[in-house]
Amino acid sequence: MNDTFLRACRCEPTDYTPVWLMRQAGRYMKEYMEIRKRHSFLEMCRTPEIACEVTLQPVDKLNVDAAIIFADILLPLEGMGIKLEFAKNEGPVILNPVRGEKDVAALRVIEPAEDVPYLLEAIRLVKRELEDRIPLIGFSAAPFTLASYIIEGGGSKNYLHAKRLMYGEPELWRRLMDSITSTLIAYVNAQIDAGADAIQIFDSWAGALSPQDYALYVQPHTRRLIEGISGRVPVINFSTGTSAYIDTISQCGGDVVGVDWRIRLDTAWKRIGHGRAIQGNLDPTVLFAPRTEIKRQVETILNMADRRAGHIFNLGHGIIVGTPVDNVKALVDYVHELSAKNR
Amino acid sequence: MNDTFLRACRCEPTDYTPVWLMRQAGRYMKEYMEIRKRHSFLEMCRTPEIACEVTLQPVDKLNVDAAIIFADILLPLEGMGIKLEFAKNEGPVILNPVRGEKDVAALRVIEPAEDVPYLLEAIRLVKRELEDRIPLIGFSAAPFTLASYIIEGGGSKNYLHAKRLMYGEPELWRRLMDSITSTLIAYVNAQIDAGADAIQIFDSWAGALSPQDYALYVQPHTRRLIEGISGRVPVINFSTGTSAYIDTISQCGGDVVGVDWRIRLDTAWKRIGHGRAIQGNLDPTVLFAPRTEIKRQVETILNMADRRAGHIFNLGHGIIVGTPVDNVKALVDYVHELSAKNR
Numbered sequence: 001m002n003d004t005f006l007r008a009c010r011c012e013p014t015d016y017t018p019v020w021l022m023r024q025a026g027r028y029m030k031e032y033m034e035i036r037k038r039h040s041f042l043e044m045c046r047t048p049e050i051a052c053e054v055t056l057q058p059v060d061k062l063n064v065d066a067a068i069i070f071a072d073i074l075l076p077l078e079g080m081g082i083k084l085e086f087a088k089n090e091g092p093v094i095l096n097p098v099r100g101e102k103d104v105a106a107l108r109v110i111e112p113a114e115d116v117p118y119l120l121e122a123i124r125l126v127k128r129e130l131e132d133r134i135p136l137i138g139f140s141a142a143p144f145t146l147a148s149y150i151i152e153g154g155g156s157k158n159y160l161h162a163k164r165l166m167y168g169e170p171e172l173w174r175r176l177m178d179s180i181t182s183t184l185i186a187y188v189n190a191q192i193d194a195g196a197d198a199i200q201i202f203d204s205w206a207g208a209l210s211p212q213d214y215a216l217y218v219q220p221h222t223r224r225l226i227e228g229i230s231g232r233v234p235v236i237n238f239s240t241g242t243s244a245y246i247d248t249i250s251q252c253g254g255d256v257v258g259v260d261w262r263i264r265l266d267t268a269w270k271r272i273g274h275g276r277a278i279q280g281n282l283d284p285t286v287l288f289a290p291r292t293e294i295k296r297q298v299e300t301i302l303n304m305a306d307r308r309a310g311h312i313f314n315l316g317h318g319i320i321v322g323t324p325v326d327n328v329k330a331l332v333d334y335v336h337e338l339s340a341k342n343r
Numbered sequence: 344m345n346d347t348f349l350r351a352c353r354c355e356p357t358d359y360t361p362v363w364l365m366r367q368a369g370r371y372m373k374e375y376m377e378i379r380k381r382h383s384f385l386e387m388c389r390t391p392e393i394a395c396e397v398t399l400q401p402v403d404k405l406n407v408d409a410a411i412i413f414a415d416i417l418l419p420l421e422g423m424g425i426k427l428e429f430a431k432n433e434g435p436v437i438l439n440p441v442r443g444e445k446d447v448a449a450l451r452v453i454e455p456a457e458d459v460p461y462l463l464e465a466i467r468l469v470k471r472e473l474e475d476r477i478p479l480i481g482f483s484a485a486p487f488t489l490a491s492y493i494i495e496g497g498g499s500k501n502y503l504h505a506k507r508l509m510y511g512e513p514e515l516w517r518r519l520m521d522s523i524t525s526t527l528i529a530y531v532n533a534q535i536d537a538g539a540d541a542i543q544i545f546d547s548w549a550g551a552l553s554p555q556d557y558a559l560y561v562q563p564h565t566r567r568l569i570e571g572i573s574g575r576v577p578v579i580n581f582s583t584g585t586s587a588y589i590d591t592i593s594q595c596g597g598d599v600v601g602v603d604w605r606i607r608l609d610t611a612w613k614r615i616g617h618g619r620a621i622q623g624n625l626d627p628t629v630l631f632a633p634r635t636e637i638k639r640q641v642e643t644i645l646n647m648a649d650r651r652a653g654h655i656f657n658l659g660h661g662i663i664v665g666t667p668v669d670n671v672k673a674l675v676d677y678v679h680e681l682s683a684k685n686r
Contacts (some may be wrong), residue, residue, distance in 0.1 A: 003603075018483075043402070047517065070488050111524065150355060158627070158628055159628065160628055160631060160663070160665075163626075163628040163629075163631065164628075164631050164632070165632070167628075167632035167633065167636045168633055168636070174601075207605065209605075209626075210604040210605065210624075210626050210659075211605070211607050211610075212640075212643060213626065220547070241550075241584065241605060242605070243586070243587030244586030244587040244589070244606035244611075245605070245606065245607070245610075246587070261553040262550060262552075262553065262554070262584060262585070262587050262588070263554065263587035264553075264554050264555070264588070267554075267587070267588075268587075281553075282502070283506075283552075283556065285501055285502065285503055285506040285507075285510075285554050286506075286510065287512070288503060288506065288507050289506075289507070289510035289511060290510065290511055292508045293511070296418065300555055302525055316553075320501055320503070322503075
């Protein structure tokens with residue numbers, strides 16, 4: 001197996017810097033859109049053969065060093081007792097948002113084999129198809145991001161409902177986060193059992209929080225989730241909007257800390273500590289720039305990583321719809337070529 | 344005059360920590376909404392008597408230590424040759440967004456006395472009404488935030504148009520930023536001439552940028568804007584989403600650096616340097632919490648300021664619509680009482 005990605009997760013030396021891209025399987029690819037025309041997003045997630053096909057689309061095309069299973073952070077919700085719909089052209093909508101005592105009490109901890117069998121089957125299919133060419137990453141949301149979704153009932157600007165519950169009913173908040181965390185521990189461990197070689201935890205919405213609130217209301221739960229996996233496979237602890245307190249984030253654990261583009265990679269790595277691997281952190285909009293600018297920005301980030309073992313190149317967030325595929329290919333090639341030269 | 348705010352801007356000792364709140368004149372107040380029912384937002388900005396009345400509404404009600412003129416960062420656009428509309432229940436919409444060479448060449452540098460006479464008159468009215476009770480803050484956008492608005496044509500998620508121009512046509516970008524900065528220098532100096540006692544620069548959207556891009560494409564222009572005012576009145580250099588590179592932000596200048604809530608106040612102040620004043624940084628959603636939690640969070644921030652001269656208390660962003668007015672009043676009182684005790 002090309003284990004460059006896994007070696008970098010463990011801070012072991014590699015011949016070049018491994019690279020994969022968040023949302024590398026997605027709407028910017030015409031192969032993806034052809035399938036998407038015939039199936040809803042949830043149908044794609046719930047049909048193992050389709051999820052497998054979509055997972056593999058970018059693998060050969062882009063020459064990335066890791067695959068990531070095609071899935072959604074909201075897939076555990078149904079098993080928890082939450083009714084979820086993906087409205088046409090809108091984001092996910094939750095029909096019974098969690099707001100009070102009773103809603104929290106009604107939440108179930110999922111049984112992955114019963115509640116997300118299609119996801120586990122998709123992972124097994126992908127592993128078979130990959131024939132150990134590159135590792136496969138499984139993933140889940142972090143507890144705060146999932147809690148915000150089910151409290152707000154969808155996307156949110158200020159996370160008012162979530163924060164009101166957090167500030168106003170801290171004991172209920174704790175019970176909710178406990179329940180979610182137990183579900184997530186089961187969810188990611190089942191992915192590992194099915195064959196996932198690494199796990200990324202997405203705290204996409206943690207940037208709504210002050211470092212004080214993060215430490216008090218969120219950190220213990222994210223830490224418990226990561227402790228519930230660790231030792232089995234490498235864990236990537238990723239969040240956005242949290243760069244100013246990346247040290248607090250990194251204290252939750254994870255073999256790798258994923259950072260967005262709002263911090264210099266060298267500054268971030270110093271604050272996390274060089275004993276841990278780091279993932280990141282190109283601004284996804286740079287992929288709309290001329291090639292010379294893409295190359296320049298890749299070089300800047302590689303230079304900040306300073307040939308140190310333990311850097312995994314990635315964007316600071318997912319690939320944006322409309323990104324030119326050729327630029328994505330060029331990016332992967334630049335990372336491979338420029339980093340090999342520096343070794 | 345109660346000059347506590349101005350003294351804090353200059354890092355001079357004060358008897359208590361001064362406090363004002365971004366968007367303290369706004370839709371969370373029923374007095375504001377009564378006027379808003381009868382007038383459009385732009386009408387309110389363009390009628391000096393109304394702008395004056397709305398500016399003063401929170402002054403007595405809240406006991407804040409500074410007033411801020413009721414206006415909008417987009418007011419200079421009309422004079423620049425940009426057609427702006429506030430769509431009902433939506434944000435501002437620009438009918439002729441700036442995308443190319445010709446659009447940039449067509450931009451005018453405003454003549455404040457001709458292009459925004461209503462704003463200058465509103466400032467003069469407020470100064471007369473205030474009778475030197477507390478200082479009045481004028482404000483403008485920073486060049487990047489204004490550039491993004493006029494390129495995107497309104498709000499944006501990824502700032503794709505703006506960044507494409509920035510990456511793809513750096514020389515055109517420079518000319519655009521130059522022109523905008525010249526307008527902003529004229530705009531804020533006219534506010535000072537009319538009586539503004541301090542100026543806040545809002546780079547509300549700078550958080551879309553990596554520190555490298557900020558330093559290369561934005562910093563020189565924001566620095567030129569601040570240099571174009573400095574020495575006349577205190578300048579507050581405020582941005583959001585930029586906490587992880589607040590040192591780079593602070594290098595643009597400003598007597599005071601305003602920070603959002605995504606960083607500890609003590610960490611931020613250390614990175615800015617204790618020779619400069621700091622403003623912030625309560626999460627605005629905390630105003631929806633029970634009083635005990637509001638008080639606890641105020642105390643946490645005051646303790647992080649550590650009785651040092653030069654702290655101005657504020658939120659990390661504007662007051663959210665729906666915020667209970669009584670909680671805002673309580674917040675101001677807590678800041679005054681708790682900080683006086685610590686002196």
